[in-house]
Amino acid sequence: MSTSTPRKTLGTAVITGASGGIGRIYADRLARRGHDLLLVARRADRLAAAASEIRAAHGVEVGVLAADLALAADLDKVARAIAADPSVTMLVNNAGTATMAAVAATTPAQAMAMIDVNVSAVAALTMAVLPGFKARNAGTIVNVGSVLGFATVPGVSNIYSGTKGFVLHFTRALQDELAGTGIRVQLLLPAATATDIWDVGGIPLSQIDPARVMRPEQLVDAALAGLDQGEAVTMPSVQDGDAALLDAFDKARVALFASTQTGKPASRYGVAA
Template sequence: MSNINGTALVTGASSGIGAVYADRLAKRGLDLVLVARDTARMEGLAERLRGETGVAIEVIGADLTADADVARIEARLAARDVTLLINNAGMSLDGSVLENGPAELARIIALNVTAPTRLAAAAAKAFVAKQEGAIVNIASVLALAPEMFDGVYSGTKAFLLNLSQALSAQLADKGVYTQAVLPGATRTEIWERSGKDVDAFPPDFVMGVDDLVDAALLGFDRRETITIPPLPDEGQWQAMQAARLAMAPNLSKGQVAPRYREAVTN
């Protein structure tokens, strides 16, 4: 991998995107720390990759909705050998806010927002101290399409996109690269776990997980801040960014904008 050596810590590594990242990173010569709840599946993956690549692989069973488990992974990120964080663990809801209660909402926020934020912060501090490292946050194209599907899931992914852009701006000159990956619908177990049928989508709507990760890694090697594997026209993303940045000088003013003054004075 371009300019990255050492150890990659991958969350949600027992299946799907995380497991494919583990495969690709091991084949690029990085040692691995695999993190997920399902230790048996991770051990099977680790055994295969050790045999195929010879890299060192550590397996840590952890539930990233649990504060103590997140703290353990924060501590592991602080070790000198870790140079890459793949912040991948996440979940979706079965239904919307109308069908879910406080426990379900708290769980998705814990896993999709609180845990990756804490891990990104821990990694950032460790990487800045040694002036090298990279943080990859797996967000979603739904961060750009809040009207589609469930707003809670897309909101958590918009948070990761925002966090990634801020980290990129703040850490780039300190030797730390940050990438947000925005997959579209991808064929992983997240659909079944959230009560959805991925096969209900049109066949050309769902990307294979291997293709998704390979594209994301190409974006990594190119040092993209935002990688959107299904988007054919990069100019659309660039135009959106340009429009957003053009608003920046007008987003905070000492006076109400003229278009609101009548409403304020009458």
């Protein structure tokens, strides 16, 4: 009979886009904290390698699910798996793709890939875990947006910014919806981070001023510190002196919406009452 005490687990963290970049660092850090993991991405070989490295380093359970989140059948497979698993306590909606080009220079396939992965998968997987999280009044959702969700680089980030605008508003709305419950929802807004997404997107990282680029390890460590501090929105690269800008942005959003509720055209349009 074994006398060893069972290992304590924080439950399973599901991480999409865990085959590289930011997601791979999340996998390492969350395992180090004591989470079991379910790693999702297309490249099964990289997921398998990550799983064995993490098992060896941290002694946690690591499952892998190879899936193309741009394919409805694969997305449904992942959604069903995580909805049915009561051990899931955390979802990191991190998978994302980018084509950094003007709309006119973006193919329909590239546009749809961004919309499918950056938008549809984030919504579908959030909705998959939500019933279980609500039933248990516990759980954590981290949605990885981008600073390009509230800004555009003209001719560069047009469709990508649109998809990350969805992540921003969807996540802020979800936070309102779940206020007062035991479910935490964090919106992470990275700026330039040194990952393969730059090559994927058509802008080599070498073209970016290195002073503006964060390492993914720094990004994830700051994001987890923000989560621990109870931040709703975490923007690791915004320095302390500028942190009030986010508050001002939120207040301006609310005030602008309130200003629309007049029911009549403004006098500058010269439309009769």
